[in-house]
Amino acid sequence: MQGLPDKQSVKKLHVLITSRMFSASRNKKDDLFKYKLACEELSKFINEVNFESKIAKKSVELRENGNDYFKKNELDKAFEMYTMSMAYAPTKSVELSMAYANRSAVLFKANWFADCLVDIEHALELDYPENLKAKLFLRKANCLQAICPKRRGPINEALDETRQWMKKMDKKNQLAIEQLLKKQKTTKTTTEKTVCYKFDADVVPEKLKSENPALPGLSSAVELQYSKKYGRHLIATRDIKPSEVLAVQEPYINIVKQDLRYKYCWHCVKQTWSNIPCDDCAEVIYCSASCRDKAKLAYHDVECYVLSRILASGIISNFIFPLRIAIKALKEANNSFDILEQNRLKVDAEKDPLTKGFIDGKFDPQKFSSVYSLSHNPHTDKNFEILCLAGSSITAYFLAKKIPAFEKSLKDEKLLKTDDKFISLIGFIDKIVSITRNNLLQVQAPDKYEDIKDTSSAVVIPFSFMNHSCIKMVTFKRQSEKLVLTAVCPIEKGEQIFDNYMSQFFIHTKKQRVEMLSHSNFICDCEACIKDWPTYTDSLNPFLVNTLKPDLREVFHLIMNSTFVMYETVCKNNEIMLFKKEINKVAKVVENYYSLFGANSSDSVTALKLLMMAVFMSQRHFVHLK
Ligand SMILES: [Zn+2]
Ligand SMILES: [Zn+2]
Ligand SMILES: [Zn+2]
Incomplete structure (x- = not known):
C-alpha cells in the first residue's frame, strides 16, 4: 500500500479517475457517479504515514540560507528565511530561539528597533545557547539606546548582562564583544538613518453614510x-x-498569497515583523498571540492538520480557499455534517433567485448560506474537472479526519467507498471549489518598488x-x-x-x-x-x-x-x-x-x-x- 501524503498523490488519483471517467458509459457521467468513482479510487491507496510538520533539520538549513542572505545585506530575503526557519523549528526548541535571535539582527540592521526587541525577548524566553547570549544582550542595549538614549537604566542593565554572559564565550569572541562594548560607550546618539520603531499603522475603514437594510455593508445607494x-x-x-x-x-474569507505566507499574519492578513509561528504546523505565522488564538478558534484548529497534509500531497494551493470555507461552514453548523447538509439543501431548494441565501429578509455576508448561494459555472475543461475532483477527494479525506461523524468509516479506508456521507463531503468540497473559482477577488497593496503587490485572495x-x-x-x-x-x-x-x-x-x-x-x-x-x-x-x-x-x-x-x-x-x-x-x-x-x-x-x-x-x-x- 502506498502512503500519503506524497507529492504524487494528486497526480496519481488524477490518472486513476481519468481512465475510469473516460471509459465509463456516457449517461453515467452525472455528479454522484463521479464522486463515487473518485471515492473508490481514493480508498485504494490513501493511508496516512508518519507526517511531520516541524523538522529541526530543515529549520537549520533555512537559518543557514538566512545567514548567507544576511551577509550579502539582502535583508528581505534573510528575514523570510529566518521566519521560515522559525516556522519549521520544533516548538520551544533551540532552533526556534536561534531563528528569533538571527532575525533580530536583520531587524536591527533595518532600524526596526521595537520589533527587534520583541524577537530578542522571544529568543531569551527559550533555550538560547549561553555562549551566544552576550551578543544578544548587546544588541538589546543598542536597540534601547536607539529608541531612547536618555533612559540609561534599561540600557545599563542590558550591558551588565552582556558582561556577565561574555564569560561563557571563547576568547576570540570575548575580544570581539569587548571591542563592541567600547564602541557602544562612545555612541551616545542614534545613527543618522531613519529610526523605524514598530510599524503597525493601519487605516480606520471609511464608513457608509447610510446602509441598505437588506444588504449589510452595502450603501443604500x-x-x-x-x-x-x-x-x-x-x-x-x-x-x-x-x-x-x-x-x-x-x-467571508481573505487568505494570504502563497509567496507571502511568511511575511503576512495568517489571521489578520497584515504584513508583520516580530511574528510568531503556529505551534503545530510549519505553514503559517501570526503577528501576535492574540491573532494565533483567534485563528485557532475560528478555523485553524481544524485547518492546521488538513492544510499541511493537502499541500504535501501536491494539491494546487487553490484548495486552501474551499478548505477554509468548508471549515467555517462546519463550525456554523456546530461541527455537524448533517446540519451542514440540511443548510445546503435548504439553499438549493429556494425558488426565488433574487433572495437565494437570504435569512430573515437579509443577506448576511458572514453566513455560509450567502456564500453557497453565489453563482458558479460547470467545468468546461474535462482535464481540469478531474484535477479538481482529485483535489476535492484528498481534501475531503483529511477534513473528514477532523469531523466526528466520519470516525467509523475512517478506521478502514476501504469502507470509505460505501459511506454515502463521505461521498457527499467530496461533492460538497467540489462545489465550493467551483464557487471560489468564480468569486475570488485579488487584493492588492501599493508597493514602492513594484507599484502593486498581490497580497491576498478574498471572497x-x-x-x-x-x-x-x-x-x-x-x-x-x-x-x-x-x-x-x-x-x-x-x-x-x-x-x-x-x-x-x-x-x-x-x-x-x-x-x-x-x-x-x-x-x-x-x-x-x-x-x-x-x-x-x-x-x-x-x-x-x-x-x-x-x-x-x-x-x-x-x-x-x-x-x-x-x-x-x-x-x-x-x-x-x-x-x-x-x-x-x-x-x-x-x-x-x-x-x-x-x-x-x-x-x-x-x-x-x-x-x-x-x-x-x-x-x-x-x-x-x-x-x-x-
Ligand atoms: Zn494578525
Ligand atoms: Zn498550524
Ligand atoms: Zn466590453
Whole structure:
C-alpha cells in the first residue's frame, strides 16, 4: 500500500479517475457517479504515514540560507528565511530561539528597533545557547539606546548582562564583544538613518453614510436586482458621485498569497515583523498571540492538520480557499455534517433567485448560506474537472479526519467507498471549489518598488454581484480588516454597477478583450464593445505629463508628491496617509470631464486613472526592509 501524503498523490488519483471517467458509459457521467468513482479510487491507496510538520533539520538549513542572505545585506530575503526557519523549528526548541535571535539582527540592521526587541525577548524566553547570549544582550542595549538614549537604566542593565554572559564565550569572541562594548560607550546618539520603531499603522475603514437594510455593508445607494440575462446584479438607487463609498465589507474569507505566507499574519492578513509561528504546523505565522488564538478558534484548529497534509500531497494551493470555507461552514453548523447538509439543501431548494441565501429578509455576508448561494459555472475543461475532483477527494479525506461523524468509516479506508456521507463531503468540497473559482477577488497593496503587490485572495459576497464591463466604474481597497468599494465615475440612478475583470477598454483593443474574456466563456456587450471605442494607451504617460490640461496636470503632481511623501515618511511616523484632499480634488475633475465628454475621451480616462490611483494609495502599503 502506498502512503500519503506524497507529492504524487494528486497526480496519481488524477490518472486513476481519468481512465475510469473516460471509459465509463456516457449517461453515467452525472455528479454522484463521479464522486463515487473518485471515492473508490481514493480508498485504494490513501493511508496516512508518519507526517511531520516541524523538522529541526530543515529549520537549520533555512537559518543557514538566512545567514548567507544576511551577509550579502539582502535583508528581505534573510528575514523570510529566518521566519521560515522559525516556522519549521520544533516548538520551544533551540532552533526556534536561534531563528528569533538571527532575525533580530536583520531587524536591527533595518532600524526596526521595537520589533527587534520583541524577537530578542522571544529568543531569551527559550533555550538560547549561553555562549551566544552576550551578543544578544548587546544588541538589546543598542536597540534601547536607539529608541531612547536618555533612559540609561534599561540600557545599563542590558550591558551588565552582556558582561556577565561574555564569560561563557571563547576568547576570540570575548575580544570581539569587548571591542563592541567600547564602541557602544562612545555612541551616545542614534545613527543618522531613519529610526523605524514598530510599524503597525493601519487605516480606520471609511464608513457608509447610510446602509441598505437588506444588504449589510452595502450603501443604500445600491440595491440588488435579478434578471435572466445578468443574474443577481447591483443597481444604483440614486445618482452616485465619483469617490462615493458604495460598500464597506469584511470578506467571508481573505487568505494570504502563497509567496507571502511568511511575511503576512495568517489571521489578520497584515504584513508583520516580530511574528510568531503556529505551534503545530510549519505553514503559517501570526503577528501576535492574540491573532494565533483567534485563528485557532475560528478555523485553524481544524485547518492546521488538513492544510499541511493537502499541500504535501501536491494539491494546487487553490484548495486552501474551499478548505477554509468548508471549515467555517462546519463550525456554523456546530461541527455537524448533517446540519451542514440540511443548510445546503435548504439553499438549493429556494425558488426565488433574487433572495437565494437570504435569512430573515437579509443577506448576511458572514453566513455560509450567502456564500453557497453565489453563482458558479460547470467545468468546461474535462482535464481540469478531474484535477479538481482529485483535489476535492484528498481534501475531503483529511477534513473528514477532523469531523466526528466520519470516525467509523475512517478506521478502514476501504469502507470509505460505501459511506454515502463521505461521498457527499467530496461533492460538497467540489462545489465550493467551483464557487471560489468564480468569486475570488485579488487584493492588492501599493508597493514602492513594484507599484502593486498581490497580497491576498478574498471572497467578498456582495462584490460578487457585479458583472463585468470593460468600462471601469468602481475600485476597491483594503482598510484594516475591511474592503472598501468606491465609485470612480458618476453613476446615474437606475444604472447597473459593473466591475471590471482585467480587460479595460482604454488599455486593450476590442480584439484583445474578446480574447481575454473568452477564457471565462464571456461575451461582453458593454458600450465600449458594441461601439468599438478606441483605446487610450497614452493617457497618463509620465513622459507626456506636460501635454495634459492644467487641471489634470495639477492633480497628477499632487498625487505624485503625496505618494512620494507617503513612501518616504510612513515608517518614521508609523502612520498611513488618507489621501482625502487628493481624492476630493480629482473626483471633481472626473465629474467635470465625464459631464463634458462621457467615458469615451482621453481626458476622462486620465482623470479616472488618477482617481483610481489616489484611492489605491489610501491604504496600508507593502514595506520592504531596504
Ligand atoms: Zn494578525
Ligand atoms: Zn498550524
Ligand atoms: Zn466590453
